[in-house]
Amino acid sequence: MSLFTEDMRMITAVVLEESSDEVIKALLQLGALDFVRITGLSADQMAKLSHKNPNMNKTGIIDMRHRIDTLFRQGGLSKPNSDLLDVKMMTRFELKDYRAFLDKLSRTLSSLKDQQKSFSQLEQSYKEIHHYLDEGHSEYIEIHVGKIQGSIDNLRKRLNEYSALVAENNGIVSTMSLRRDSENINKALDAFSWTESEESEIQKIGSDTVKEFLDAQIVEAEERKAELEKQVSAKINEQQKSLLEMWCNLRLHELSDQIRSYFSYTKNTTLFSGWVPAKLSEAVEAAIYEASNGMCVIDWTEINEAPPETIPVSMKSPRVLSPFAELVKNYGTPAYGSVNPIPFVAVAYLTMFLLMFADIGQGIVIFLIAFLVERGYKKNPDKKDGIIPRSATRLIEYIGIVAALGGIVFGSNFGYPTPFRPLWFSFHNVVEGTPVPGTPVQNVYDILKISVIYGIVVIFVGLLINWVNLVRRKEFITMIFDRQGLCGGAMYATGIYMGFQYTATGFKSLPSDPWITPVLLIGAFGLLLKEPLLYIQKKRNGREVPKLGSFIGSVIMDWVLELLETFTGYLSNTLSFFRVAGYGIAHVSLMAAFEVLAEMPGEHTVWGILILVFGNVLVIALEGLSSGIQALRLNYYEFFTKFFNGTGIAYSPVSLHSKDQ
């Protein structure tokens, strides 16, 4: 892991056009180049460059892949993913051939579905009759028992249209149909010279026979229907290999065309350019060299030759910190060359959560829930995100672990004080007003003090990171005279000193140290100097500056506002950390309230246990969520605002694992 964003280099290469396809494959396999369009040549040279239309219709390719995705889902298979891609699999193909293949498969499936539909409709017809029998609506049913002249199969065929059932038992024929169809049924029976049996015994046997026949018909229709459902899946499974090959080939061509779109062509050569992490530059050079059989010209541009705002930013961090990389990404991309914020966010986020939600048992429960949800997603990659999205599972596991650690530090387990001595102090004892004598934390004010000190540390770390970033960017004026620079930092430090002294006197008097006023005045004056100094610097560098008259007016206005913001901003930023203590206290108080409620029905009763379980569930769900959100909020608003310059462009190479559209 690097403390700063990764060093980048820009490659510009020229290869023979005949080897451009091989170069594309090599670059795709390597997946390290964030392409940029060729610019900066003279108008004459640019005029000689041309671009080629993609080999394939991009929309057509994407649509085709989506069709395959859909077929996979219909077949109960996992959707193909980029892990299957290998440039060696890439072959030439015609979209129309693929389309024909898919259409044919689709037609086969539709035909199976039509057969299934017939059985389903038959089943529904029989089930309607069955439903009336079950519900006692015999008025809708008509049963005939008797004899016919002619073939029973012919009678069945004749009555098939009405889904009437025809059964036979020892020469006795029985039919069951719906009374609404009686006119047509009777006509058909007449055609077979139907003789209705008058004997009640035969009527009963015939009636039972046809009811049994009805049950059997329903079972048969259900089985045939289910069988056809399986056949649909089987048909897709049969074609799985071909479909996978097609999917991979489509995706590879899609990515290749994406790379090709950045290429510029002369009569015989191909030019392209892009950013690469410095440590991969040799590998990229070697890949181009090999793919072009050495027939290439490669030129490297170093970062000092390019405007910093055009350099893409890559932040490397170990996999273990990936959830925090996501948190940073959601906020923005830092400027190139600045401090990598990921490890700092990891520490800040986890410690904030630990202070707000410290409980061994509840932490373990949170961890286990997230762990099981993560396993569920791994087992079923196509499963849609539920209440806990897959991107959050790892983060929730971490906060579960730190919550449990917090429980050890502050002595809490499922809302009860731990039987062993906490590592630092018992939150329960302090909140309930029974602190252990001699320990450093005696009341809730001490807890509030801890949270404020913690906040001050976080804010100062933010300022330090900012100063490092500004030094690296050689923005010394801003570093010294900005609100987030040394002047602002000095004023903040003085303010903190004054605040602590004021509290130490029982909120009676402010400190009167002789250095305080000069520091505050120098700081305030320093803030006033920033804009004029930047103005002079800009002017010296030949950059455009506003008119002096209007500039002076705006400087004074800005300064007044800046001063106000410095005082109120730092104050509110620091006080914002009270929430850390607030949540910690609320956690203990809530659980204490549930303990009292649980004791109300009597000691160790089922109701008492249920109340405690409910209390724990509620606290885990609501307070866990709130603490997570508050920790994020503190990071984004109190920490990031001190140093995070979200003006960077994210490094986004075209690779086999590029984000699917």
Added chain:
Amino acid sequence: MNNSLGNYEYINAKLKARIGNIRESKLEEELMKAGGVVEAVGALREHGFEEAAVAYDKTGDMQMVELSLLKQMVQDYKSIQSQISSMPKSIVEVTLTKIELDNVKSALRLWYSSAVHHRAITYRTSYLLNGKLVNNIHLMGIVNALSFDQIIEAVANTWYEPIMRMYSFSQIEDNGLFDLESSLDRGWYQLMNQANARLKGEDKTVATQMFKTEVDLKNLLMLIRYGWFHQMDGEKLQGLLYPYGSVYRNSKVKDYLNEDKKKRNAEALLHTWYPELSQMVKEKGIVNDKLVPMIEQTRMVEHFLVEKRRGLALKGLSGNPFTIGIALAYFYFKEAQYNMICGLLGAKYYGIDSAENKGMF
């Protein structure tokens, strides 16, 4: 807290988000691009219609998919009903009654097919939505009725009963179901009008405005479709119109209806409310062949009015966020989505290609 704010702050935020999802959904595009029914149904899975897709897996029957979608929509409306305060609930109830009415009409059509035309309806009854929606309707009683009295019995003690009583078996046998269905539709609009009248404040203004505009559009559509295209008798058509809104009361409509049915001037009628549509109809009418442009013109008018209805729903979205307007807009978009899915699935089933689909939807 402001009452309307309290009533709607939660549910309307939720509905707005859902409307956003419907409008941004790529489902329509995916359905159009699907290579066949199986792929089209597969696309439903990704867009929150898993149950409908499973219904297809189990039956292979598109109408079962439609039934499943309808059930999902009913469930959705019922959950909205449970989340808004007492008064506007009647609006949701009337919306559910519309679904119930369509279900009753489907049952009546099945009965008509069986009792009047003596055709087998077998499995088709399984496509009806069973269970109580708003009123106690004995659907199977309608389908299996051996007399018209049994149908009236099946809808006893509901608003359907007095309307059904106005008809007899012989009338239906002679004239078909059109008149009965039109009467039921008018009955539903009356329910809607009554529900709007019971609303208060801005809810009432918003709902009444949307209602009147919709009725105007429906009446115009009837005047064009039946009066101009089918050249229906003026008196009969007058009876079919919904007695609300500005179109119904306009003297030009009366003149239009009293005119010789072959000489009715649709352009002039449309010009009163939508001059731009009138111009479009006029331009289309230049083609020599008379029948084709008339179909095209009617289609164009229908399409235009559907777009107007959509515009009305969008207007409801951009108004005060704490009124019933958002819920009404949601019902519109939900129904439009349901119709779009059913239409496209049907098109896939019958092999109509995507270019034609686009024209149709």
